[in-house]
Amino acid sequence: MGEVYEVTIWARGVTQDMEGRHLSLLIANSADKDGKFVQAWDDYADLPDRVQVPLRKYARISDEDLEMRYDYENDHPNMSVIMDDTIVKGINVLRGMPKGGVLVVNTKRSPEEILKFIPNKDLLDAIVCVDANSIAGAVDLDFMGSEGGVETVSVGAGISAPIVGAAAKATDRLTLESLVAVAANKDGVKKGYETAQVKSL
Amino acid sequence: MSDFKFPEGKEVPRGAVLPAPVKENRMMITGNWRTDRPVIDHEKCTLCLNCFIYCPDACWHLDEEEEKMVWNADFCKGCLICAVECPAFALTAVNELEFEDGVVRLEKPF
Ligand code: SF4
Ligand code: SF4
Numbered sequence: 507m508g509e510v511y512e513v514t515i516w517a518r519g520v521t522q523d524m525e526g527r528h529l530s531l532l533i534a535n536s537a538d539k540d541g542k543f544v545q546a547w548d549d550y551a552d553l554p555d556r557v558q559v560p561l562r563k564y565a566r567i568s569d570e571d572l573e574m575r576y577d578y579e580n581d582h583p584n585m586s587v588i589m590d591d592t593i594v595k596g597i598n599v600l601r602g603m604p605k606g607g608v609l610v611v612n613t614k615r616s617p618e619e620i621l622k623f624i625p626n627k628d629l630l631d632a633i634v635c636v637d638a639n640s641i642a643g644a645v646d647l648d649f650m651g652s653e654g655g656v657e658t659v660s661v662g663a664g665i666s667a668p669i670v671g672a673a674a675k676a677t678d679r680l681t682l683e684s685l686v687a688v689a690a691n692k693d694g695v696k697k698g699y700e701t702a703q704v705k706s707l
Numbered sequence: 708m709s710d711f712k713f714p715e716g717k718e719v720p721r722g723a724v725l726p727a728p729v730k731e732n733r734m735m736i737t738g739n740w741r742t743d744r745p746v747i748d749h750e751k752c753t754l755c756l757n758c759f760i761y762c763p764d765a766c767w768h769l770d771e772e773e774e775k776m777v778w779n780a781d782f783c784k785g786c787l788i789c790a791v792e793c794p795a796f797a798l799t800a801v802n803e804l805e806f807e808d809g810v811v812r813l814e815k816p817f
Contacts, residue, residue, distance in 0.1 A: 518740075518742070519740075552816050553816070553817075556740070557740075557786075558740040558741070558742065558784065558785065559737075559740050559816060559817070560739055560740070560816045561816055562816070590742060591804060592741065592742045592802070592803040592804055593739070594804075595739070595803060595804070595809065595810045595811070595812065596738060596739020596740070596741070596810075596811050596812060596813065597739055597812060597813055597814075597815075597816070598812050598813065598814050601814055615804065619804070622807075623804070623810070625812075
């Protein structure tokens, strides 16, 4: 098994559970389109039915077959995606990150403002901030399939689209073209990419 | 309790008296659920204790010496029920990133 690119997503329960799942699906589905081996899944130990509780979604990308079948958490995330900026005060969002990682944050605030709350920022190569809530606006929720297990319709209609667009700006593991192809809100992905503020560290 | 006499006109149905929680469960910190915090205006606060009664996590208590309500940042989950129930409009929601304190920064969700 070759090198595995790990993405850990932090979202807030109930309000963002589906969007978080969509974000991990968009990452995996787009990389799959790019010919990579991928995985996307939720953290089974979290409490997604509690309002606002932080919870985790994961994705993995690799050039070779992924043999990590029963590792249910990303121990060494190369990218950490924060779907609500206040999570940076409640969680060590860079836990396990090897040096040279990327932090993507959905926020109205600037990278400098967010970095004040990241004590271990020396691990980062770049931070990306995007105001996904403004770009996506209000979206009707569409719970297709059973707990998202077979969700194919409307994946990436809400904030997950601009956030994943922003993520593509800071890593070559994701291609804008494939993300646009797999996301329901194609404009949202592009706007996220265009408006994201990237700060290299 | 059997000797206790309720004052005239203040009888209540039979129930229970529970001591206020005095211990914190450090294994279940809920402060990281919060996106907005209730900020108190002590000038407006009448010490009516509504916030103490309504808070599902017992995050408000009265400091009797200072005569001030005290808030618990580690366990307040930001539900803002207290702000809705405050009859004096003394509690306002403010986004958490406006403050440097109140960091819990756990390794896992809880
Ligand atoms: S916001 Fe909710 S948890 Fe926090 S003090 Fe008010 S009632 Fe309690
Ligand atoms: S509910 Fe409002 S007025 Fe009453 S004690 Fe709490 S903050 Fe003060």
